[in-house]
Amino acid sequence: MWMETKTEMEKASRSRASLSRRVLNGLMLCTGDMEHLDKYMQDKWFVLQLLVWGLRGVTRVILANNPLSGALILAALCWASPWQGLLGALGVLASTLTAVITGQESADVAGGLHGFNGMLVSLLMGVFSSAGDWYWWLLLPVCLGSATCVFLSSGLSTFLDHWDLPAAVFPFNIIIVFYLLCTGTDNPYFPHHPAVPPGALDHNDTKLVAVQVVRGIPLGVGQIYACGALGPSLLILGAVVLYSPLLAVHAVLGSAVGTLAGLSMAVRHESLYSGLSGFNGALGCMAVGGLFFTFSWRTHLFAVASAFFSAYADIALSNLLGTVGLPACSWAATLVATLMLLLTGSLAAYRIPIGQARAPEHNLRSRSQWEAGNTEERESTDV
Known part of the structure; x- marks a missing residue:
């Protein structure tokens, strides 16, 4: 009787483990670039x-x-x-x-x-x-x-x-x-x-509200889609997590850096609260932090620098174009990311060709496999 109970428990345990594995495999199919879907949709x-x-x-x-x-x-x-x-x-x-x-x-x-x-x-x-x-x-x-x-x-x-x-x-x-x-x-x-420059004087200038500033960080991710509502912005961030958690981390980090840059330049409070100060920083940070460069501690610091550069460039361009009522849109992040992709030196070794850029986790695995293959090849040719 005891042996039968033990056997049934082992079978139930294996069944639960198998179900968990199938669920995990199913979830993994929904992440990343979902290249398998393209093959399925061909006909x-x-x-x-x-x-x-x-x-x-x-x-x-x-x-x-x-x-x-x-x-x-x-x-x-x-x-x-x-x-x-x-x-x-x-x-x-x-x-x-x-x-x-x-x-x-x-x-x-x-x-x-x-x-x-x-x-x-x-x-x-x-x-x-x-x-x-x-x-x-x-x-x-x-x-x-x-x-x-x-x-x-x-x-x-x-x-x-x-x-x-x-x-x-x-x-x-x-x-x-x-x-x-x-x-x-x-x-x-x-x-x-007309667009209002972020450096314009705030006629209703009041004490800065820290909670509103922190709330502006996830809103910076939503502002990439011109969305200024917190709930939808969090859902957009969740969509990025589904694709790549590493990219989502850089999105939040870049938005925080952009908000910090806005604070240092004393931009209008509305720009901080609405996330407008953060979205160019988020884009600049994501472009470098694993998408077009393989993730490492060097490229991570490079991504933070790119976020700062994008945020300050956005403030400058917004003040310039705002004088004629035009928005700076994402000119700052686009120009900065383009300059970063032209970089030479040791960081250029981490650069991923445009046609091969995938989810950051995929890029990281591909580089690890490539380096492991090169190491094995060198070892096999040693005399």
């Missing part, structure tokens, strides 16, 4: 493929590449503002379809590389519009601006490929500035709010 309907491509484009905004993360981010945007969620979805759809129609590289389209600029353009048009939500005429420039990003991205990629540099969000930054310059604040059809 599926075009509409389903387009959905996956669009969701990858949604996550490319925050330097990730996971369709499940894209679904979470789109849900977060709809939670914060259904109108913004609609604009974002329309923007990524318009740019992705334009890339398909114009015959862009299929791997780039499938990887969402032609979707994220269009999404950013549509989101910023909605944020700066002073016509309010559900202003249907705004869909016209949203579609046209998002589609135009494909042509700019294609042209810039051809030029920047000579130095193995990404087009990144240069198309978005260019298109949104052109749109705001063309329309103006008093345009009868597409009016917009």
Whole structure:
């Protein structure tokens, strides 16, 4: 009797261990770049493929590449503002379809590389519009601006490929500035709010609230999608964790660094509280901290330096462009990340070619395997 009970307990234990292993393996399939999904979708309907491509484009905004993360981010945007969620979805759809129609590289389209600029353009048009939500005429420039990003991205990629540099969000930054310059604040059809420089005097200057400043750190991650609500911002951060915990850590660290830089420059309290001081720092930190450079203690410190550089550059550009009512968008992080990718010296050895960049954890494993292979090869050739 005792032996039978012991056998049953062992079987139950093995069953639980097997179930836990299957659940863990299932969760692991949902992390990282989910390359297995691309193979599965090859012979599926075009509409389903387009959905996956669009969701990858949604996550490319925050330097990730996971369709499940894209679904979470789109849900977060709809939670914060259904109108913004609609604009974002329309923007990524318009740019992705334009890339398909114009015959862009299929791997780039499938990887969402032609979707994220269009999404950013549509989101910023909605944020700066002073016509309010559900202003249907705004869909016209949203579609046209998002589609135009494909042509700019294609042209810039051809030029920047000579130095193995990404087009990144240069198309978005260019298109949104052109749109705001063309329309103006008093345009009868597409009016917009002028941008306020972060260094402008705060007329309602009060004592700084520490809790609000700390709250601005996760909001800095949400502001990458022009989202200023705490709950949706945390959901966006969760989507990054699903893709890569290491990338999420650098996102929060970079936003904190950007907030610290804003404090040191005494920017307006609203910039600190809303996360606007942190999002360029977050982007600069993520680009270096494991995405385009293999993670190590050297590149980690380099990522922190990149975050500081991006944050201070953003303050300078925002004050400069704010004098004519224009936002600095993500010019600072884009320019700084491009400069960092051109770096020479010992840190350049950690540089990952643009076409091979994956989730930071994957990059780290690949480098470890490569170094282990080189070590074995050297040992085998020793006499």
